[in-house]
Amino acid sequence: MKKILITGGAGYIGSHAVKHFLEKGLAVVVFDNFSRGYREALEILKKIGDLSVVEGDLLNPSDLQKLFSQHEIESVLHFAAFCLVNESMEEPELYFRNNVIGSFNLFEAMRQNNVKNIVFSSTCAVYGESQYLPLDEKHPTNASNPYGESKLLTERILRWYGEIHDFHYTILRYFNVCGAASDGLIGDSKKPSQLLMQNAVRGALGIEPFAFTCPQVNTPDGTPIRDYIDVEDLVRAHALALDYLKQGGKNDTINLGNGSGYSVKQIVSKVEEITETTISKKEVEPRKGEYAAVYADIKKATDLLKWQPQKSLKDSVLSLKKWYQNFPNGYSH
Ligand SMILES: NC(=O)c1ccc[n+]([C@@H]2O[C@H](COP(=O)([O-])OP(=O)(O)OC[C@H]3O[C@@H](n4cnc5c(N)ncnc54)[C@H](O)[C@@H]3O)[C@@H](O)[C@H]2O)c1
Structure with missing residues (x-):
């Protein structure tokens, strides 16, 4: 049986995508080096369906050759990357090596094994500071950190593989991803998470104090405005993107967000309201490489993929609450 390869x-x-495709009855192979992911997530997911796991590193082409020789792969969802803006401002070399060279190695392994369908996880960080809002896909790209730049470089490589090697691709530029599986089975295990809503819910549940990591920016309440998309809405868009490619849809770049912006302070208040708690807050060193406001124009996703976000902020907060109640310390390994 031909499989979907999910890197990362x-x-x-990636683990929410694995869950989504297994629940649809499809066979999935995961490729991960477990540098930032969790074996326990895959052990849980193996109970759902036909899941194979190959431990390997994108930076090691022989690991990729082994993967493609052992599994018959139809399409690729490429999530594996490092994705911490702040870390990328301190160690840009990590980002260019892992994200750009790692992705290039994957594209080469695909080319050599005649696998041409790929959905690539990109980010709104490729746009940098917004020149207008909401941001559509024509907005100039001007990444303000090496993480965003590494994704932009990878997008460019992929475009040439489309042009010259007949790759069929969709580049999905995600805005801020939040939430967990609505059944509480899996979620974000980083401790603390790098993601605002995750940390606010952890704070609300008293798992650890909440820290404002954002810099002071030029917005009405002085905190950055972002667009929050639920992880289950996001992975559903990947399934639609694969269908679109298989039906002959043209290579394209598509934003995935909710289409509205919330400031950091607004999200924290929402979490307090939904969980009916007051979050204890501490101040820490602000992150570098952040910008004031971004939120997405999602018309292209609606038109091409026939996709609409279905989850509200409340749904995302409640799914996180369920996840952290089930796994207050995240996965054990
Ligand atoms: N989380 C967000 O809000 C967000 C927003 C925009 C884009 N993205 C993109 O979505 C993707 C997934 O993000 P995430 O939040 O799930 O990150 P994550 O760190 O939870 O997962 C990344 C996975 O990739 C694996 N990995 C990293 N480098 C690897 C390598 N060289 N070889 C094999 N495996 C490797 C890690 O072990 C991990 O399991 C990333 O490409 C990220 O840039 C995320």
């Missing part, structure tokens, strides 16, 4: 399937978003 042991990570936060």
Whole structure:
């Protein structure tokens, strides 16, 4: 049986994609080096369906050759990457090596094994500071950190593989991803998470104090405005993107967000309201490489993929609450 390859399937978003495709009855192979992902997530997911796991590193082409020789792969969802803006401002070399060279190695392994369908996880960080809002896909790209730049470089490589090697691709530029599986089975296990809503819910449940990591920016309440998309809405868009490619849809770049912006302070208040708690807050060193406001124009996703976000902020907060109640300390390994 031909399989869907999910790179980074042991990570936060990748594991939700694995769950989604297994629940649809499809066979999945995960490729992950477990540098930032969790084996336990895959052990849980193996109970759902036909899941194979190959431990390997994108930076090691022989690991990729082994993967493609052992499994018949039809399409690729490429999540594996490092994705911490702040870390990328301190160690840019990590980002260019892992994200750009790692992705290039994957594209080469695909080319050599005649696998041409790929959905690539990109980010709104490729746009940098917004020149207008909401941001559509034509907005100039001007990444303000090496993480965003590494994704932009990878997008460019992929475009040439489309042009010259007949790759069929969709580049999905995600905005801020939040939430967990609505059944509480899997979620984001980072401790603390790098993601605002995750940390606010952890704070609300008293798992650890909440820290404002954002810099002071030029917005009405002085905190950054972002667009929050639920992880289950996000992975559903990947399934639609694969269908679109298989039906002959053209290579394209598509934003995935909710289409509205919330400031950091607004999200924290929402979490307090939904969980009926007051979150204890501490101040820490602000992150570097952040910008004031971004939120997405999602018309292209609606038109091409026939996709609409279905989850509200409340749904995301409640799914996180369920996940952290089930796994207050995240996965054990
Ligand atoms: N989380 C967000 O809000 C967000 C927003 C925009 C884009 N993205 C993109 O979505 C993707 C997934 O993000 P996430 O939040 O799930 O991250 P994550 O860190 O939870 O997962 C990444 C996974 O990739 C694996 N990995 C990393 N480098 C690897 C390598 N060289 N070889 C094999 N495996 C490797 C890690 O072990 C991990 O399991 C990333 O590409 C990220 O850039 C995430």
